[in-house]
Amino acid sequence: MHVWEQLKQYGIITFGCALYAFGFCWCCVPGHMTLGGLTGIAQIINAFFPDFPVGVMTLMMNVPLFVLGLKLLGRNVLFSSLYAMAVSSLMIDGINAIHSFQPLDPVLACVYGGIICGLAFGVMLRKGATTGGTELAARLVKLKMQQLPIGKLCLAIDLVIIITYSLTFRQLTQALYGIAMMYICTTMIDKVVYGGNAAKMAYIISSRHEEITRQLLEMDLGVTLLEGSGAYAHKTTQVVMCAFSRSYVIPVKKLVQKIDPDAFVIVCDTHEILGEGFGTYDPQGL
Numbered sequence: 001m002h003v004w005e006q007l008k009q010y011g012i013i014t015f016g017c018a019l020y021a022f023g024f025c026w027c028c029v030p031g032h033m034t035l036g037g038l039t040g041i042a043q044i045i046n047a048f049f050p051d052f053p054v055g056v057m058t059l060m061m062n063v064p065l066f067v068l069g070l071k072l073l074g075r076n077v078l079f080s081s082l083y084a085m086a087v088s089s090l091m092i093d094g095i096n097a098i099h100s101f102q103p104l105d106p107v108l109a110c111v112y113g114g115i116i117c118g119l120a121f122g123v124m125l126r127k128g129a130t131t132g133g134t135e136l137a138a139r140l141v142k143l144k145m146q147q148l149p150i151g152k153l154c155l156a157i158d159l160v161i162i163i164t165y166s167l168t169f170r171q172l173t174q175a176l177y178g179i180a181m182m183y184i185c186t187t188m189i190d191k192v193v194y195g196g197n198a199a200k201m202a203y204i205i206s207s208r209h210e211e212i213t214r215q216l217l218e219m220d221l222g223v224t225l226l227e228g229s230g231a232y233a234h235k236t237t238q239v240v241m242c243a244f245s246r247s248y249v250i251p252v253k254k255l256v257q258k259i260d261p262d263a264f265v266i267v268c269d270t271h272e273i274l275g276e277g278f279g280t281y282d283p284q285g286l
Helices: 003-028 037-048 054-073 075-098 106-126 133-142 150-169 172-197 209-218 246-259
Strands: 199-205 222-229 236-244 264-270
Touching: 003 075, 003 106, 037 054, 037 133, 037 150, 054 075, 054 133, 106 172, 133 150, 150 172, 199 209, 199 246, 209 222, 209 236, 209 246, 236 246, 246 264
Parallel strands: none
Antiparallel strands: 199 236, 199 264, 222 236
């Protein structure tokens, strides 16, 4: 990787760290909410032992995870994650030291905390970094279970920590707010990490498939013809498969309706599409 590309990568990671630290200190700390992760465990320890800052405790607890992930994720990912974890932890302690935010309305804290932190995590994940803790553990799990979205893996791990947090402080309401914030956060992570390549997939079964195919090609859409067989009539037919961005949903449905009102159309959400006209695979990505 060239020096300029590395500087750009770490610049974006630094921005993600700052965004996360701001969202955490603004929305989570004043309202005694947690996003889970090792930061959530650090919050619990800090409540009992105020002399141990949240950022420092997070750094210390992340060390074993980074040692475990060194061989599995590679040095580049580990170094960028170590940088992100150290910078975000120091920024959290720095912001808390120089300014104390007033508590927000719990609903606003959930929404804005989830959006800001999710955006920050997503930005860092797209650059091959994590802040350690939940995100690093989720990446390790994803190596064995690649079909699972990274955001949902984070949610599952964080739920356990949030429940532990609520039991420790006997604050069920705050735990419920934390779960809502975590859901928004993980949804935002998936949007940032996968959203650019998400699209729609249509399967069209029609006796006029040739005309439909021609019209779709004129719209500059990629089309694949699959051979299908009806289970009831045992007739062989062509199934038109077409992938397109969300903006083409209505035009495609109108086109099929105009050519063949009796056509059978299935429109599906796709998690991610790679290839010409869509995204490309990033070896450091997810």
